[in-house]
Amino acid sequence: MGIIVWCVLFAIVIFFAFVVTRMAAQNKEDGLxxxxxxxxxxxxxxxNEAIRQLQATENGQAIFVRLHDNKAGFMRNMSRxxxxxxxxxxxxxxxxxxxGRGLVIDFLDAPHHNGDFxxxxxxESAEVALWLLGNYIAEPDKDLPSDHISAANKH
Structure with missing residues (x-):
């Protein structure tokens, strides 16, 4: 009878150790x-998007993605x-x-992702801000011919 009690107690200790280590590993791996x-x-x-560079936030819960053609993307860990x-x-x-190490960002098309990153x-913060500014330039403004710009500066 004593051996059965000790085996049950040993199994309970092993079970709790397993649960605690799994929870610690999951918390460590949460994020991106x-x-x-x-x-x-x-x-x-x-x-169809080519990734040029990634920049994760300090806590790893979000990643900003620099894409080809000055596009930008965003990923956020939503727990599941x-x-x-x-x-x-x-x-x-x-x-x-x-x-000075963060950005307050408002996504006009996805306000549920707004936040302080x-x-x-x-x-790193400045680099992501530049990606977003590069993304902000409208396509027609990027392709102005150089003679049009020099003519505008003469007036």
Whole structure:
């Protein structure tokens, strides 16, 4: 009878140890710190977009994606899935946060993704802001002929 009680207690201890280690591993893996996973998930959502560069937030809950042709994208961890979003030119507002390492971003087409995004450094924050500014330039303005620009400067 004593051996059965000890076996049951041992099984309970093993079960709790398993549960605790699984919870710790899950909390550690929450987020998008794995850039390979981010590339796969964004590629699955937008197979025709070429990714040039990724920049994760400090907590790994969001990744900003620099795409070809000055386009930008965004991924956010939504606990059970990843939300992927293409940012349309002119459809985002960006303001630097008080810390200098973050951006306060309003997505006009996806307001549920609005928020304050902190990066590991001010350099990373500035780089993402430049991607979003590059994305903000309207297509017709990018393709103005150089003689049109020089003629406008003469007046």
């Amino acid at each position: 710190h794995d850039t390979g996973l981010a590339i796969i998930e964004f590629g699955r959502a937008f197979p 899935h990843f939300a992927c979003h293409l940012i349309e030119p002119g459809r985002v507002r960006v303001v630097s946060s008080q810390t 902190e990066f590991a450094s001010a350099k």
